[in-house]
Amino acid sequence: MKITVVGAGAVGATTxxxxxxxxxxxxxxxxxxxxxxxxxxxxxxxxxxxxLGFNTRPIGSTNDYEKTKGSDVVxxxxxxxxxxxxxxxxxxxxxxxxxKVVTENLLKYSPKAIVIVVxxxxxxxxxxxxxxxxxxxxxxxxxxxxxDSARFKTYLALAMDVSPLDxxxxxxxGHGDTTMIPLTRLATYNGIPVxxxxxxxxxxxxxxxxxVGGATLTKxxxxxxxxxxxxxxxxxxxxxxxxxxRVVPCSVYxxxxxxxxxxxxxxxxxxxxxxxxxxxxxxxxxAEKAAFEKSAEAVRSMNAALNL
Ligand code: NAI
Numbered sequence: 001m002k003i004t005v006v007g008a009g010a011v012g013a014t015t016x017x018x019x020x021x022x023x024x025x026x027x028x029x030x031x032x033x034x035x036x037x038x039x040x041x042x043x044x045x046x047x048x049x050x051x052l053g054f055n056t057r058p059i060g061s062t063n064d065y066e067k068t069k070g071s072d073v074v075x076x077x078x079x080x081x082x083x084x085x086x087x088x089x090x091x092x093x094x095x096x097x098x099x100k101v102v103t104e105n106l107l108k109y110s111p112k113a114i115v116i117v118v119x120x121x122x123x124x125x126x127x128x129x130x131x132x133x134x135x136x137x138x139x140x141x142x143x144x145x146x147x148d149s150a151r152f153k154t155y156l157a158l159a160m161d162v163s164p165l166d167x168x169x170x171x172x173x174g175h176g177d178t179t180m181i182p183l184t185r186l187a188t189y190n191g192i193p194v195x196x197x198x199x200x201x202x203x204x205x206x207x208x209x210x211x212v213g214g215a216t217l218t219k220x221x222x223x224x225x226x227x228x229x230x231x232x233x234x235x236x237x238x239x240x241x242x243x244x245x246r247v248v249p250c251s252v253y254x255x256x257x258x259x260x261x262x263x264x265x266x267x268x269x270x271x272x273x274x275x276x277x278x279x280x281x282x283x284x285x286x287a288e289k290a291a292f293e294k295s296a297e298a299v300r301s302m303n304a305a306l307n308l
Contacts, residue, residue: 001024001025001026001027001072001073001241002025002026002027002028002029002070002071002072003019003024003025003027003028003029003071003072003073003074003075003237003241004028004029004030004031004068004071004073004074004075004106004110004113005019005028005029005030005031005074005075005077006031006032006068006074006075006076006077006078006102006106007031007032007076007077007078007079007118007119008030008031008032008034008037008038008041008042008060009032009077009078009081010081010223010224010225010226010230011077011081011118011224011226011229011230011233012030012032012075012077012078012118013030013041013045013226013230014226014227014229014230014231015075015077015118015229015230015233015234015237016028016030016041016042016045016058017045017048017230018230018231018233018234019056019234019237020045020046020049020054020056020057020058021048021052021054022054022234022238023054023055023056024056024234024237024238024241024242025056025072025073025241026056027056027057027059028056028057028058028059029058029059029060029061029067029068029071030042030058030059030060030061031060031061031062031063031064031065031067031068032060032061032062032063032078033062033063033078034062035062036062037060037062038060038061038062039060039061039062040060041060042058042059042060043060045058046058065105065106065108065109066109068105068106068109068110069109069110070109070110071106071109071110071113072110072112072113072114072241073113073114073115073116073237073240073241074106074110074113074114074115074116075116075118075233075237076099076102076103076106076115076116076117076118076119076125076129077118077119077233078098078099078102078119079091079094079095079098079099079119079120079125080094080095081120081223081224082120082218082223082224083218083222083223084218084219084222085219086218087176087177088120088121088122088175088176088177088214089121089176089302091119091120091121092121092124092302092305092306095119095120095121095125096124096125096128096306098119099117099119099125099128099129100128100129100132103115103129103132103133104132104133107133107135112139113139114139114140114141114240114275115129115133115135115139115140115141116141116142116143116233116236116237117129117140117141117142117143117251118142118143118229118233120175121175121176121302122142122143122144122175122251123142123144123174123175123176123251123263123264123265123266123299123302123303124264124299124302124303124305124306125142126140126141126142126251126252126264127253127263127264127303127306127308128306128308130253130264131308136275137252137253137255138274138275138276138277139274139275140252140253140264140275141236141250141251141252141269141271141275141276142175142250142251142252142264142266143229143232143233143236143250143251144174144175144180144249144250144251144266145170145171145172145175145180145248145249145250145251145266145267145268146232146233146235146236146248146249146250147175147214147228147229147232148171148175148180148182148210148213148249148266149169149170149171149248149249150164150228150231150232151171151210151213151214151228152169152170152171152182152187152206152207152210152213153167153168153169153187155206155209155210155213156169156187156189156194156198156206159198159202159205159206160189160194160197160198162189166189166190167187167188167189167194168187168188168191169182169183169184169186169187169188169194170183170186170187170249170268171183171210171249171266172249172265172266172267172268172282172292173265173266173291173292173295173296174265174266174295174296174298174299175251175266176295176298176299177211177212177214177215178211178298179294179295179298179299180210180211180266180295181288181291181292181295182206182207182210182211183282183288184203184204184206184207185285185288186282235248236248236250236271239271239272240271240272240273240275241273243272243273244271244272245270245271245272245277246270246271247268247269247270247271247280248268248269248271249266249267249268249269250266250267250269250271250276251264251265251266252264252265252267252269252276252279254267254279257279257281258279258281258284258292259289259292259293260292260296263296263299263300263303264299265292265295265296265299267279267280267282268280268282
């Protein structure tokens, strides 16, 4: 198994670090355009092998795509992150150019790879990668829902004073502060609806905190987060390479599912060796359906800015 992560910044390096610690591949390539950064970070990471006990060696590459040749999974994290007060959508212009070039280069050397897009605005970048590359839709996955769902579970666990491990819950829709849809109605604590433990006001606050989860961190840190984004991306990679068939909300190309066509948005999918293998069709309430429709409109208007 060979995995490439493009972008050796905060999210890319954390993703690669998580991948090597779990030994998800024999080869992991970390690529960045900044001279020396991916090589330096790879060596720094490899120096933890003797301390933490793993055998996978990451290889750094300054923009040399030859080194990524034959990758089974490629992860795109290259692009600008947001600063305090910025929305993910404001990154579109510069990141579109980067994602386009990076996708082309990656697929030139790894035409059969499964592609995971992390760069923001993620749903639009995933759509762009699909339109520009013509890659089969099942091999293209946008990472957003996995992170938003982890944040949702964390806020639920904090409100209930329980372990996040015992919470199940999903966030679907677009990966934006106003477009994501935390499914509070379907969230459970060990199979019991969380509405048994939290009031409607508490649940509303959890949903609101989840939606601005990224913005809250950006305000505190001064740039966007990386620990949870890196772990969430690794989790998608793990389900694919170990063929775990986990169900995770991911941004995928919809062709009528959830009432939407020709758009990439977050819905629960089964992740295995083939990429996303199937879409899980949740029975949404009327309010959830309306929220999904509204979310789709926002993602569509963002896509329109690309003139695809
Ligand atoms: P960062 O600035 O720390 O790292 C980005 C890296 O990309 C830099 O090292 C830069 O040199 C590199 N880069 C830029 N153009 C490149 C190119 N053409 N080829 C190769 N490398 C290139 O940013 P960070 O925090 O790692 O975020 C990366 C992206 O991920 C941002 O767009 C951010 O908004 C997004 N993000 C998405 C999340 C999600 O849930 N989908 C969560 C967190 C961040």
